[in-house]
Amino acid sequence: MASGYRSHGSVLSVFSLSLALAALVPAARAQLSPTFYASSCPVALLTIRAAVRTAVALDARTGASLLRLHFHDCFCNARHVTCWSRRTDTLVACVYVRVRAATRLFCWTTRPTSPGRRARARTPGRCGFGVIDAIKLLLEALCPRTVSCADILAVAARDSVVALGGPSWTVQLGRRDSTTASLSTANTDLPSPASSLSTLLAAFARKGLSSTDMVALSGAHTVGQAQCQNFRARIYNDTNIDAAFAATRRAGCPATGGGALAPLDASTPNAFDNGYYTDLVAQRGLLHSDQELFNGGSTDGLVRGYAASPAQFQSDFAAAMVKMGGIGVLTGTGGQVRRNCRRVN
Template sequence: MASRGAFQLNVILVLALAATAFSTLSPYYYQDVCPEALPTIKRVVEAAVYNERRMGASLLRLHFHDCFVNGCDASLLLDSTSTIDSEKNSRANQNSTRGFEVIDQIKIEVDKICGRPVFSCADILAVAARDSVVALGGSSWMVPLGRRDSTTASRTQADSDLPSPLMDLPALIDNFKRQGLDERDLVALSGGHTLGFAQCFTFRDRIYNETNIDDDFAEERRKTCPRNGGNTTLAPLDPSPARFDTAYFNNLVEEEGLLHSDQALFNGGSTDELVKTYSENARAFSADFAKSMVKMGNIKVLTGEAGQIRLNCRKVIN
């Protein structure tokens, strides 16, 4: 019996070592080199969200839009140069993504507290997304760290890979599948739309022409989004856009999803039951959201000697 127990213990140890070997990221990556980095990021994010509640949604979106284009490598943060066609100018990002100045501030403060640039911009995006959710009432999770920053960006790839607010369910499923994400990830991560706002031009066709929409909801949205003009006028993605809750999913069940791609998740398709589950069970949503955020945060990460640790998140070190 003793030898059998020893064998089982050895198997457990081997499996643990194997898991460590194949895991490229770790929540404790900076624990020795800069233990004050995470509290510093949390402090800057909380101050930014306190100053403008909408900023939480913006910082969460930056991480999402970064990861979906060539992986979680901070390519989104790079400004245009003679050799870089910035992803900031893509259809999904231009005049839409925001919060870059908060990331700049975080980078300055973290490098100061660490004494040198050891914390990557890609990791800052991942941690800032988590801290934004927590600042707005959501549950926390351990963020695996150790990403490095890209030296390139691609507006063309951003135009190709970022999901559109006009996508139907099959297109959304395919879009997420290409990133290694399944239907549960799609629904859980779409729940990030419990925070923030959308511009009129992204939902105009839905409120005037679609039939799977509550009449009163459509009429309310038409008051600030006319058939012509007002393209950048904002509307909340759910009734509590500065609180991380399940109102987004409640809206979908009531046919009050703002974007076509939102309501596509509850429209007689394969994701209906999961939407209903999340609308009724906040704990299930929070748990799945955290798992999917970690999974998304592992998309095509740069580690080891790949990439670099930028001095300025907007510029490549030459």
């Protein structure tokens, strides 16, 4: 679930910033409430759930797309122009340009260098945008200018996980949509598929997320697919990879040129389970950054624990999603509630 990352400062600076962010997250979350729309739009949650269930029933990959969109919307703090992902497949490479901040929809097929460099999505509906647009259209008819795009994404992500067989959690509501954007910051917020464990831990720490949060949230890779270009180096160059698994992936991803998509979870790609972790223990992580979670480092124990206990994974994942959903939110009179999630009012 990631894009380009660059190191920021010393360990001390990272630690200081992490403490500051950790202090801010609870304060922002305290202004949210699971019953925020109980009076103003009591049909909001039912409307979102019905739309997500229908979309996932038609194409299970939509669930992975919607989950990824919420992650990018939260992780690129300050709601930036785009959180384009090199980790995910073409269904979600067109990321919903920071619905809490972006001015319009950008569908990237290559790493963006400027807001003007756009590529047309081949199947934009499958990116999850079509589902979000449909939900927003319904809610604007039922409760005009009441339910934010940011809240729609947060609820849709939860409902997608449930529809794919994963855990549920209480979504805190009351987020507002931002009106500003920053492409340069978006390009540095997310770690790349080639990231080391230390890079991953630092990236999550800057958001006030712990190593447990990081490993649990990485379990979202139990659904979805990745492009050949994002795992080519791993299957041809890495040594900590199961030989038979590497050979299978090489068959669809040549050393040069294009290649086919491959599931991030080789065993159960459309089920939200702990298969991602059992793959890591067996050295069948598709991305280099995935296998870094189980490569003799500090997170090996967490991976083993989740591989052995689906219940523990689901519990920690749900808790981490609630925590991530409170990062940098706008509430009260901040921002706006968009009429159209693709642009500011």
